[in-house]
Amino acid sequence: MVDYSDEIAMYKLLAMSVWKLTPREYMDINRLAREERLTLFEELEKLWNIKLGQEEKIPLDEIEDIENPIIEKIFNADSIAGVTNLLTILQSSILKVKDNRPMTEILYEFVKSSGYLDSFVSEESADGLFAVSNIQKFFESIKKYEKDNPDSNIYEYVDFIEYCIEVGESPVVDQSELEDFNAVNILTVHGSKGLEFPAVFLVNLVAQRFPSRNMSDSIPMPEDLIKEMLDKKMSQEEAHIQEERRLFYVGATRAKEKLYLSAASFYGDAKTKKKPSVFLYEILDRDVAEEFNFEKGKVSIDGYEGQENTSIIPKEVKIELMKNFSYSQLDTYELCPRKYEYAYVLRVPQKPNASLSFGTTVHNTLKDFYTLLKTSKEGIEGIVSEPTLEELLKLYNKNWVRAGYDNTKHENMKKEQGEKMLKRYFERIYSNDETPLDLEESFVMHLGESTFAGKIDRIDLIQEDNGVKQVCIVDYKTGKVKKEADIKKDLQLPLYAIFVEEKLGYKVVSAQYIFLEEGVKIEADISQKRREKAKERMVEIIENIKARDFHAEPDMFKCGMCDYRTVCEFAKT
Structure with missing residues (x-):
């Protein structure tokens, strides 16, 4: 609704199972869009011979009664009905955005009319009910935003959501809701307080990560306002290490049966070898420096060593690689082989730049x-x-x-x-x-x-x-x-x-x-x-x-400019 030229968002929308599009049908839509230099949104408009949002109301029969041989050639009956439903919802939603209708109203129409909500309810499983609960929480967060920002609109809300994602904000999930799921919880140490798990993994146990660097407050806090007065003889650095040690204790004591302590000699594209965290020496009561002699680029778990995955697609899956290359392709590979795989092998659409x-x-x-x-x-x-x-x-x-x-x-x-x-x-x-x-x-x-x-x-x-x-x-x-x-x-x-x-x-x-x-x-x-x-x-x-060597080369600057940063698991942003 905010930017119909956002190809990544449109890809995610079309990939939803409720529209009943097969992978081949999506590939055909994408192929036609690329050939005609249109966005996916514009390609669907062309195929269905409509212009969404241009008219106050497009009769439903105009969307449904499309006689286009290309549609009949590409889509089956279920996917035609699915895409028709999608276009109908988009038309209605665009008009609601223009009228500045509440976002909850727009989103509710989408989850109901698309069948997205019903798809989870009909599962009659714990997973389905949990998904419905999450959707409900998302609605509650939107209601709260609209209440706190009565003059805001959908454009500002999307900016707000993107900012929340950027800073890593995540709503806390009620632990009781996760008891029936065989899943991994990813939490900060602060967020884990009061919770317990059969197994806990504490990661990043290296110097300057845990304990973290001591960053002085930009606005010093007056001592009279600090609830826990620190020992007057303790330096600022000592006080910081003591606070980090408390956090380490909190994290370690969340484990009921097994505690795994994880660290690495190198992180990302860093050239400097990391030193073990002082907390490893303390909890293990031994010198762990010798255990930090791994080669960069390899991992070691219980004696098993292996190279990082060099491709999204497993090597045993046969794919047809292009035989024609351009300088821009070679330049993309030089920049990051994984970006090349997204752009030229998987051909994930990029947002107009x-x-x-x-x-x-x-x-x-x-x-x-x-x-x-x-x-x-x-x-x-x-x-x-x-x-x-x-x-x-x-x-x-x-x-x-x-x-x-x-x-x-x-x-x-x-x-x-x-x-x-x-x-x-x-x-x-x-x-x-x-x-x-x-x-x-x-x-x-x-x-x-x-x-x-x-x-x-x-x-x-x-x-x-x-x-x-x-x-x-x-x-x-x-x-x-x-x-x-x-x-x-x-x-x-x-x-x-x-x-x-x-x-x-x-x-x-x-x-x-x-x-x-x-x-x-x-x-x-x-x-x-x-x-x-x-x-x-x-x-x-x-x-x-x-040879299908599409390893990732993450870099803060390069990843920040990359269209695939939201889907690449190695992206550094």
């Missing part, structure tokens, strides 16, 4: 602009004039892609930044002495059973020597300027240089990355040695993909 839309706009604008320059140089002097700044900005507005922006304000702000960026480019970097030979030149290289395809933004003629055109290849970047070390490792232009010489017969004498946002032009290393290394790395990545 403002950066991607902006990049597409700028690339198309510069292509059209340099086409005018090329035409002016090939035409009759005085009849076809060189392109101007005014024409550049007109092309920018013509090519503007609106998808992916948070709201109109965000879009307008980015559009204004783009105009300033292109003005700066025209004044600092553009020269009418440039002679573009090829624009957005596509290519394909064959590598055994695989192919590598790409598109070169611009190829400029430098000079012609003995009938051989000497050229410079140019690639536009709309992001921040890369570090020198990252540019040296970049595969893109060295690989493109190989293609230009092998397929087009040009001699590549230079290559440039142009970082448009900051108006910076940087030369790339396309020496023979660099080209060979780039090709070796490309082949290595392709071989890793064929």
